[in-house]
Amino acid sequence: MLLIEHVFKAAQTGSNRSILPRFPPSDLKMNAFVVLCLAVVAGFASSTARNEANVNIYLHLSDDEDPNYANTMHYAQCEMEPNAFMPGTLHHRVHGSIEMHQRGDGPLSMSFHLTGFNTSEDFAAHNHGLQIHEYGDMEHGCDTIGELYHNEHAPNHAEPGDLGDLHDDAHGEVNATRTFDWLTIGHNDGILGRSLAILQGDHTSHTAIIACCVIGRSNAHYSLKPVSPVFNMNALIVLGLAAIAGLASASARNEANVNIYLHLADDDDSDYANTMHYAQCEMEPNAFMPGTLHHRVHGSIEMHQRGDGPLSMSFHLTGFNTSEDFAAHNHGLQIHEYGDMEHGCDTIGELYHNEHAPDHAEPGDLGDLHDDEHGEVNSTRTFNWLTIGHRDGVLGRSLAILQGDHTSHTAIIACCVIGRSNAH
Structure with missing residues (x-):
C-alpha cells in the first residue's frame, strides 16, 4: 500500500522522478506484457410542497x-x-x-x-x-x-x-x-x-x-496525468496500480458503489404527493466530437415532476447539422451515470441503469429526438419510469445526444449536467 500511495503522489504532482524503471523503446513487447499482467490482476481483484412554493428537491x-x-x-x-x-x-x-x-x-x-x-x-x-x-x-x-x-x-x-x-x-x-x-x-x-x-x-x-x-x-478521482504520445511505461504502470488500489479500496471501504445514496422523502409525508420537483439541463456541443460532424447543438431541457408522477422533459434545442449527409434527423437521447464534465462528454460515465425502465429499453435509452429542417427540436416527452430524486434518480447525472438514432453506437454530439431548477 505504501508503494501505491507513493505512485499516486508521484502521478498527482506530475513528478519527473520515477520510482519505477523506465523501459527503452526496444522493450515495447515487454511493456505490453506487463500492462496485460496488470490488467489481469485488476480484473481478478474486481471479482474478489412544491406544494408550489418550495422549489428545493425533496x-x-x-x-x-x-x-x-x-x-x-x-x-x-x-x-x-x-x-x-x-x-x-x-x-x-x-x-x-x-x-x-x-x-x-x-x-x-x-x-x-x-x-x-x-x-x-x-x-x-x-x-x-x-x-x-x-x-x-x-x-x-x-x-x-x-x-x-x-x-x-x-x-x-x-x-x-x-x-x-x-x-x-x-x-x-x-x-x-x-x-x-x-x-x-x-x-x-x-x-x-x-x-x-x-x-x-x-x-x-x-x-x-x-x-x-x-x-x-461523479466517481472516484485519481487525477492521473495522461499518458504521453511517447510510449511511457511508467505512466501505464501507474494507471494499473491505480486500478488495483481503487478496487482494493472499494472492497475494504464499500466504495464500489459510487452512486450517491439518495432517495425521495417518505411517501407518507403529507406534502410529498403534491410536491413539484424541477430540474434543468443546458445542452452544449461535445468539445471532443469528431470535427467532420459539424453539429453545434445547444439549448435547454426543462424537467418537472409532481411526487412520483410522470417526469416531463421539454426540449428547446438548435444547432443540428441539416446537410444532406445528415438527412435522417433522428438522434438518440441517453442518460449517463455521472454529471462529471472534466473532459466534456468523455467523463460522464456508463449508460445509466434504472431497474424501472421498460423491458425493451437498453440502459440509459430515452429513444430519439427528431430535428426539423432548421436543425431545431421543440418538443415535450414524458417518462413514467424516471424520477428527479431517489437514489436512482436523474439529478446530478447527464443527458447526451447521439449523432445517429438510439439504436446506433455513434458519437455523442452534445451533453449536459442535470441540475436543480425552479418553476419555468
Missing part, C-alpha cells in the same frame, strides 16, 4: 442506521466555466475542475484545479469569493442559478452560500483543497444539482460572478 441521504451508510463514499464534480454575461472589462476566463468527496456525513472535501484568473495590476488582490447558489440552472449562464444557498447548519458568522475566498497565484491559478463540516452532497439541503460561483472580489463583496458550474455526480 432529497435526503438514506437512513443513518443503514450499516453501509457511514462508510459509503459520495463523489461529485463541478466543471467551472467563465460567466458568459460577465462585464467585458474584467477579462477573467476562469475554467477548470472542482472535485468533491465525502464519507457518510463526514467532512466534505473540495479540491480546486482552476486557471484563467486575471493577473494584471488592476486585479492584484487575488482573493475571489466562492459561493453556492440554490439552482444548477444554466439556461442564461450564471444569471439563472438563483439566490444564495441557505443551509441551517452553516457557521453562525457565515452569510448564506458563503464558502470564503479562493486565492489565485501569480499565474492566475488555484490548486488547493478545502473541507467543510456543514455541507453534504446529498440530503434535502445538500449541494448535488446546485451550482458553485466565483466572484470578482472577495467573499465580503457583492461583485460580479466571473465563473460558475453545476454540481454533478
Whole structure:
C-alpha cells in the first residue's frame, strides 16, 4: 500500500522522478506484457410542497442506521466555466475542475484545479469569493442559478452560500483543497444539482460572478496525468496500480458503489404527493466530437415532476447539422451515470441503469429526438419510469445526444449536467 500511495503522489504532482524503471523503446513487447499482467490482476481483484412554493428537491441521504451508510463514499464534480454575461472589462476566463468527496456525513472535501484568473495590476488582490447558489440552472449562464444557498447548519458568522475566498497565484491559478463540516452532497439541503460561483472580489463583496458550474455526480478521482504520445511505461504502470488500489479500496471501504445514496422523502409525508420537483439541463456541443460532424447543438431541457408522477422533459434545442449527409434527423437521447464534465462528454460515465425502465429499453435509452429542417427540436416527452430524486434518480447525472438514432453506437454530439431548477 505504501508503494501505491507513493505512485499516486508521484502521478498527482506530475513528478519527473520515477520510482519505477523506465523501459527503452526496444522493450515495447515487454511493456505490453506487463500492462496485460496488470490488467489481469485488476480484473481478478474486481471479482474478489412544491406544494408550489418550495422549489428545493425533496432529497435526503438514506437512513443513518443503514450499516453501509457511514462508510459509503459520495463523489461529485463541478466543471467551472467563465460567466458568459460577465462585464467585458474584467477579462477573467476562469475554467477548470472542482472535485468533491465525502464519507457518510463526514467532512466534505473540495479540491480546486482552476486557471484563467486575471493577473494584471488592476486585479492584484487575488482573493475571489466562492459561493453556492440554490439552482444548477444554466439556461442564461450564471444569471439563472438563483439566490444564495441557505443551509441551517452553516457557521453562525457565515452569510448564506458563503464558502470564503479562493486565492489565485501569480499565474492566475488555484490548486488547493478545502473541507467543510456543514455541507453534504446529498440530503434535502445538500449541494448535488446546485451550482458553485466565483466572484470578482472577495467573499465580503457583492461583485460580479466571473465563473460558475453545476454540481454533478461523479466517481472516484485519481487525477492521473495522461499518458504521453511517447510510449511511457511508467505512466501505464501507474494507471494499473491505480486500478488495483481503487478496487482494493472499494472492497475494504464499500466504495464500489459510487452512486450517491439518495432517495425521495417518505411517501407518507403529507406534502410529498403534491410536491413539484424541477430540474434543468443546458445542452452544449461535445468539445471532443469528431470535427467532420459539424453539429453545434445547444439549448435547454426543462424537467418537472409532481411526487412520483410522470417526469416531463421539454426540449428547446438548435444547432443540428441539416446537410444532406445528415438527412435522417433522428438522434438518440441517453442518460449517463455521472454529471462529471472534466473532459466534456468523455467523463460522464456508463449508460445509466434504472431497474424501472421498460423491458425493451437498453440502459440509459430515452429513444430519439427528431430535428426539423432548421436543425431545431421543440418538443415535450414524458417518462413514467424516471424520477428527479431517489437514489436512482436523474439529478446530478447527464443527458447526451447521439449523432445517429438510439439504436446506433455513434458519437455523442452534445451533453449536459442535470441540475436543480425552479418553476419555468
